Amino acid sequence: MATSSGFKVLYEHDGVFIHTNPERSEEQDSLTSGSLRILDRDGDIVLEYKPMEDVDHSAMLCAAKEFSSVFEWGQRRQGQSQATGDMPPRQVEHQLSCETEWDMVHTVQFRKKPSNNGGGAPPNPAPTPEKSKGSRLFFSLSDLASVRVREEGWSYLVFTLRDRNMGVELPALHFHQGGSEGFLDCLRKYVLLTGSTADTSLLQVSPHSRAMSQSFENLLDDATFGLITRFTQDPVTATLGGFSKVTNYLFDAFRGPDTELLQQRPVGEVADPLNEVIPGLDINQQEEPGFEVITRIDLGVRPAVRRREPVGAEEWNTNMDPEGRMRNVSHLKQTIFKGGLCHSTSEERRSLTRRKTDEYFRMKLQWKSVSEEQEKRNSRLRDHRSLIDKDVNRTDRTNTFYEGADSPGLILLHDVLMTYCMYDFDLGYVQGMSDLLSPILYVMENEVDAFWCFVCFMDQMHQNFEEQMQGMKTQLIQLSTLLRLLDLSFWNYLGAQDSGHLYFCFRWLLIRFKRELSYPDVLRLWEVMWTGLPCQNFHLLVCCAILDSEKHKIMEEQYGFNEILKHINELPMKLDIGAILKKAEAICLQLKSCKDLPDSVVEILGFNSTKTESSSQSEDMERMDREDSPEPSTPSDHQQDLVSDYSPSGSNRHLRDAARDVYKLAYIS
């Protein structure tokens, strides 16, 4: 066969066969004889196998394999074959741009002969797909990954090509008439074949050094090719994008707790993290053209999954509108998925309420029945009582509920706090607890319900009030950790002003912003926080949000230790709770989507668990739910607001119900 202009034959050998059905069907196994050539096409060395124009063989082949997929394998990237979805765009582009007869240089074709062409094929077809006859191979040697040499009385070779995703193995070429050695010798002139120690029959192709273009092409393997292509298309974006990534990696590698670590370690070890980081760069061009996305195939720790309480009748009903239509269906499904449905009866809930009520009054009777004589000999009880007496008179006295010398609110506040001493005598009463109880009692208007709500709230807050205030110290450290991540310069500034311990946030944390906000805003904030959403320790992000708004003033005015404390102390009633919550949630989302979050922060915000509900408090709360409060059909705007803002999980259900009760009272009166 004559060579077309533009390429020359470097090697040619006839009588090379392809077994079209080597395994499946004995009788239909057919041999296609053909000619194997190595061609030089403008410096690109290609291998071509072309069947002889043997009509009988082709026809037999077609008849036997009409519906077989054997002929369909390979990378069919011609127009008539579907480009698969995961194919990198650049290859498609490349393909479309080549419309010469050599458009198969980067493709592999192994196609059955079209049956309608079977009769009179032209003797010398150009090797375009449309005109190709029989089973043929055609590929550039630069695409060759390995050659497997087998003996079966005769030699046969199996070529494996480099592929974008995986090696493509071509059908074996059988040298029934000998000549495989000569072919391999010739092949060695153009590619470097090295034997594999693990598999002696395998000759692997090493990157070629003969032609500059070729070796360059070999460099363009999957990872870098896209980068270079992109570089030529959009050098600025590609370069800056690449630099930014390196910057991020170096920044990450050198900042944070690692810094001290690096400094302490011997020089020899210092390079290790970098070596680990940089070769690990895995560039993925497919997800976001224009910028590389760093993919880590680390699947991470399998998260802990939490179940929740079953959905009770009450919760079910709250998802029904007054006409009986179900609302929030997807949410309801989610909650049922998480816990199933509760089948407690009204009677069961009534009996639970009775039990909790009994329990409360039993504990109340305990302190009520202590005589003066007994108390004289019980200094702890005496101290608690005297402190509670004092503090009840100093808690929210401007609120109408606690106003006046003998307001019933004051008595309830006192009694619930005293009963809590009986419930948890180790803790007893600590200043700040009256602030935590006051809003709950105000909303519940019932000492039993308020007490059990308070118990649940205290479960969360308990550590803050313990002897050495360990909970407070922990929270301040956690807050510092978050602040450092969010705003290193402000964090440094505070440290330089001897305020790095963040004691100026003490009151915020101890009584959850109770003194910093108006009463309705406190209720709002607590409702929000009791959902346990959007992350653990959300109140710390609320602190960060407030500080984020104040830092400019603090830093611009160069406030010192005293001024910072004074400034923060004077914030009450100047804060916009809506804006703060918005910012706090935004920070949460920002951190959640950050891939390189320090472990400490992940831990603090609970991103490593699926816990989204405040768990401990919800149980008793759920049980404390009442079954007897039908939702008013026409609530006022304010009440509607109050009710709809409670999520149906967690202790706030209680407040929600309470809010409904408050409404009922208003409705009746």
Next chain:
Amino acid sequence: MAYAYLFKYIIIGDTGVGKSCLLLQFTDKRFQPVHDLTIGVEFGARMITIDGKQIKLQIWDTAGQESFRSITRSYYRGAAGALLVYDITRRDTFNHLTTWLEDARQHSNSNMVIMLIGNKSDLESRREVKKEEGEAFAREHGLIFMETSAKTASNVEEAFINTAKEIYEKIQEGVFDINNEANGIKIGPQHAATNSTLSGSQGGQQAGGGCC
């Protein structure tokens, strides 16, 4: 307002002895029987005149409960004066003075002037601690002593101002290093230009609201 010196004070003592009421009486000249208990620390300021010099008092009022002690200690730092308050109607608040004093001495600078205050002197009928006991304790520990009533304002001005005078004298004697803010003293912008027309020890007191 321009001042010659700024003195930082701290008020300490058991919970409920009237620390916040003393501060409010001093800064706002009023008694508020109903006010929220102190969580953490609260702040007040007032301008006074000593020896013709405008002196700003910056006063930190701390929470009294034992549990908060580990945190409130940090506020001792950098205070020039301390008011150590007990309640004359509650002996236990007097009994705890030693602990308070140890704590204060340990966590403040050694030159801090401490004024011992027996508050609620208006409640004579419920008195549990004699005035002589307070005087004796003060003498024993080298403190200044006064009985006050935040309710009637008796001796409240004097308590704050006498403490300031003591600090001022220490400055004159060169005991305090006024250039070190950790001593709780700051030189104000007005220091050099002392106005002689304002001379007289306590004459020119002015209620200075919340300005810093």
